[in-house]
Amino acid sequence: MELLEILGLSLRDILNPQFYIEHGGLWMILFIVFAETGLFAGFFLPGDALLFVTGIYSSDIVSAALVNTNNQWVDLALLWIVITIAGIAGNYVGYWFGQKSGPFLYERKDSFFFKKKHLMQAHNFYEKNGGGAIIVARFVPFVRTFAPIVAGIVKMDKKKFAYYNIVGCMLWTGSMLIAGHFLQKLILREFHFNLKDHLEVIVIGIVAITTLPVLWKVFFTKKKTETISQKTDEQT
Numbered sequence: 001m002e003l004l005e006i007l008g009l010s011l012r013d014i015l016n017p018q019f020y021i022e023h024g025g026l027w028m029i030l031f032i033v034f035a036e037t038g039l040f041a042g043f044f045l046p047g048d049a050l051l052f053v054t055g056i057y058s059s060d061i062v063s064a065a066l067v068n069t070n071n072q073w074v075d076l077a078l079l080w081i082v083i084t085i086a087g088i089a090g091n092y093v094g095y096w097f098g099q100k101s102g103p104f105l106y107e108r109k110d111s112f113f114f115k116k117k118h119l120m121q122a123h124n125f126y127e128k129n130g131g132g133a134i135i136v137a138r139f140v141p142f143v144r145t146f147a148p149i150v151a152g153i154v155k156m157d158k159k160k161f162a163y164y165n166i167v168g169c170m171l172w173t174g175s176m177l178i179a180g181h182f183l184q185k186l187i188l189r190e191f192h193f194n195l196k197d198h199l200e201v202i203v204i205g206i207v208a209i210t211t212l213p214v215l216w217k218v219f220f221t222k223k224k225t226e227t228i229s230q231k232t233d234e235q236t
Contacts, residue, residue, distance in 0.1 A: 020050060021057060026065035026079075029054055030086040036145055037138075037169075038090030038097075048141065051173060052202070054079060055180025056195055076181060080174050087169040091134070091148040095161055098152020119146050126150045131160050135168035144172075 020028045029050060036045040054061060055076070062068075062075040069075055110116055125143050126133045137147035151161055184195045195202055 018053060021053065021061065026061050026082070029061070030082060033083055033173075034086045034090040034093075036090070037087050037148070038093035039145075047144065048139070048176060049202075051083070051176035052180035054083070055177040055182075056184045058177065058181050072181065076177055079177055080170075083173045083177070084169050087138075087173060088165055091165045091169065094145070094148030095152040095156075095165075098149035099155065100152075119149070121146070123150045123153075126154070131156065131164050134161065134164035135171065138168040138172035 020032055024031070032045050032050055033047060036047040058075045058079055059069075059072060062078055066078060069078075108116065121143060123146075125137065125140070126147060129136055133147055134151060137144045148161075148165070187193050187195060
């Protein structure tokens, strides 16, 4: 938190996708996607919400950073390509980092930028889902940051990792961009409701939708484990 004060930022700023779009545009978006998927310190960044909002502002972002195409499909395609490349590169960095310093992370103390519990969740997630976890993890907050690191730690085959990395990132970025872009158009046309005027509510909704299943699984698993343990104790 002291670092945020030094930089003149608030927690609200770093969790707000619109903040990154207004203070850096496409280049900031690319950095955030790279950081969230490749640097363990990026686990708190709003990846899903950022891509969704990027889809809403797709034409404005492309025209400001690249070229004015006057074509929504070209704008989305350009964003899809460059953001996918950033996400793929991020995962490769995470994989490399896991290979080089994986064991050290399990002994590292918690800090604002690192939570061991997220690493353990990603490890358990990977153990349960195998290589497919690299794809599924893209859609799960926290886990997507640590999944490539875990893949590096367990020395997942590089070719296999490359396949899941590319497919997962293409699906993640494409679905989020398209959802944001066309949902904005649909709701504006049918209900005359502009999502751009209510981005905070949208972000909260996305965070809830993507995070609640994880929290539910953690809570349910913990509750189930406690119940089984309690029954075992009663039997003994």
